[in-house]
Amino acid sequence: MDVVAALLNGILVALEPINLSLAIIGVIVGLFVGAMPGLGSVNGVAILLPFTFVIQNYTGGATSPMIFLAAIYYGAMYGGAISSITLGIPGASTAVATTFDGRPMALAGKAHVALVVAALASFVGGTVSNVLFTAFAPALASVALSFGDPEIFALMLLAFATFVGLGGDDIPKTIFSICIGLVLATVGFDIVSGEPRLIFFDLTGFTHGIRFLVLAIGVYGIGEMIWTINTSRYGNTMSKVDLRARNIWQAVKDFRHAWRGTAIGSLLGFFVGILPAAGATPGSLMSYGVAKMIAKDPRQFGKGAIDGIAAPESANNSASTGAMLPMMTLGIPGSPTTAVLLAGMVIWGLQPGPLLFTNQPEFVWPLIGSFYISNVIAVLVNLAFIPVFLWMLRMPFTILAPLIFVLSLVGVFAAYQDMFDVWLMVGVGVAAFFLRILDYPVAPAVLAIVLGPIAEPKLRQSLLFSDGDISIFFTRPIAGPITVIALILIFLPLMKIIRDKIRRTNKETA
Template sequence: MDILFALMDGIVVAMQPTNLGLAIAGVLVGLFVGAMPGLGSVNGVAILLPFTFVIQEFTGSATSPMIFLAAIYYGAMYGGAISSITLGIPGASTAVATTFDGRPMALAGRADRALVIAALASFVGGTISNILFTAFAPPLASVALKFGDPEIFALMLLAFATFIGLGGDDIPKTIFSICFGLVLASVGFDIVSGEPRLVFFDISGFSHGIRFLVLAIGVYGIGEMMWTMMSSQSHSAMSYVKITRQGLIAACREFASAWRGTAIGSFLGFFVGLLPAAGATPGSLMAYGVAKLTARDPKSFGKGNPDGISAPESANNAASTGAMLPMMTLGIPGSPTTAVLLAGMVIWGLQPGPLLFSSQPDFVWPLIGSFYISNVVAVLVNLAFIPVFVWMLRMPFTILAPVIFVLSLIGTFAAYQDMFDVWLMVLFGFGALLLRKLDYPLAPAVLAIVLGPIAEPKLRQSLLFSDGDFSIFFTRPIAGPITIVALILILLPIVKFALAHIRPAKR
């Protein structure tokens, strides 16, 4: 009951005109930054961090600037889905999984529905995670700490295994795609030994590694757009969308039918968000994988399944709240954005850690209250702007396509300020186009380049800890079952293949 009263007091403070205005401004900025390819919540939060010192001076409290930054974080989680669905370019890494089903839905003339599902799923994911955050903050932080390197690697393995076991694509091509993405993720300096690795043809541009956005924008911005143009004889491959009240009601019904994905994304995303060094991107990709794993018709994923949108979208919002928890209760950031937020808190004179809730209740509860308020503001703004987002699809394809190409190139440059990455991104786009023509699935490669930098150190640290004994992944109470499920999924297609060949032979 004490928690409830503290939360109500916090919401009242968050609803004060200045704080409410900052929440609305933050959501709008976040929505825009999240929707811009190449920019994500971390860019928005980092760029506007200096601005918050002015806010702090003006309001005299650390709560208002934190509310502003948290609102940007929230808005960006909503915004990432907009460009994923309407343009086919993931606005941020957290929205990569949304592209898998959001884009096919938009191409089929259901962009409005995809956007409504994404917005509502984000809202539900955000709300559930806020409730979990409010009620279980301290105990959940201690559970997350039980996830060591083997457990996190096992989770990564499970994410890859779902693509192999249930992808429905050519198995050797799927495995190739995953390994290719993982190898690309290991290009550059080895973070464990500091040795340079895989600097192809001794080109210095490779020494800083291949960033995930370079591959993701290449595949989904350049490759996808060229594929659309090459495979359609007509000028426009996009189906026009007309927004009607009936259409929106139908979209809400479709969202309700995608409750499984939303539930999986909300709870799994929140929990993955709690894990140190995980965050919203692995959370959304894993939620997509688990939603596919447990679906009745996994083959419909990748073709516009509503669960394929609701799972990652609810997960990235839930994970963004979840990532706040270890930051506030333990002082451990769960994602790059929370690392910047942590820096802000330290600058404002706050000491994140187990005592924060008891020593700074005037800061903590209004901030938690603002999570609820920002979530409501974000969903309302997002729904209100859906006609504008859909309007983009009404543009003639010969105008939309060059705009997407330009955004892809600028977005890649803006993210890293390196022309080498822009060239590489276009090269990946051409390669993706040709590989797609031969039925190579590309989503697993994008998943792998995102999760690779997390998976490799976890594997190596686990093996260092066990003196090279792989049984560490089977003998620990949490890692063991996850690893076994992952291996079953990997072996499933081989068993299916063997059965298919044994049965006809018996006949």
């Protein structure tokens, strides 16, 4: 009952004019960044994070800026489908699976059905995940309250281990990416001993450390834009969308045939979203796969199956809320976007983690309330303004890209008023672009940069407590199993290689 009362109270705060306005603006921005190929929720949230200082100055708290950024996150999950269906290129990686059936349906002259089904499935996915989040979050946070330094470090290790074991990228490159993120997070002064660390070439700009925004906007503002300019060199044809009221109503009625895909996506997406290395993209791909597997006629998948649109779209919305769960309750982000949100919480003066629920309920519950509100706003704005988003999709990238470059540079300068940071950000962006060409994953590095300043003190405190004995991570009842699972995940790829080798040898000898 307490949860219901707190949630209702939170919804009322989220409905206050300032918060409601921010949620509407955030959803519109999110729909736009989600729909634009080359931009996703992480780009929108990272580039606009410096601008939330204005909101914080105006409202005097962290709730409204967070509602704004969370609404962008939400809107982007809806927006990705628009370009997947009408252009055949996913607006964001989270909408890749939507192209499989969305595009064929659009080419068959039913783009309006695909767009409406995507929006409604997203709404259902968002609603189901919000309910699950409300049910699980307070319970998980109260369990996490008993965690000490070894448990928190073990959780961080688990977060990184999932990238290695389940991420699907090149293993040495993933581990390199995690480690470089953690090392870059140590630049500046050591908070324990006060000694300067890694002040490269004695440049004073490094004494304050490498700021998260510099790296995040460098990677997602500059690097990603250069990457998109390099890869999206060929034009695309937009499908025609017939948006007469009669057609829309018919599409709404057709949505009832998508119940199976929507149900799978809503549930599977949420639980996949919780996993740190997973998030919305694998969640939607997995839901698509499961929906195809259990469909009455799987042959229709890839040719415009309604469940093939509903499953990934409900899953990416559900997973985005799922990814918020470890971020809010444990202080461990489940995706790059939630890593940026977590960094935002630190910048606004909050201490993420289980204590947030007990110490800052005035922040937590309005934010959860805003998830429900943003979900309703997103479906309404999405359905009502499809023609506007289609018009915006025609905006040439040669106008959008320079505007994003300008916003990135100005945003970082406005946040710290230091030209060193602006130069560093451009350098980071170009380096990220080169590394991405060679398949070095950047998401683990971004997560590591956020988690590094938390993980290092926890490890050092634990080792100080145990007098340097690492068995502390194995012998405690909660830390032990988590550390073991983390180690299994880290060595999982190695075990697969050994198993394959043994099988090959057995085949050869047979």
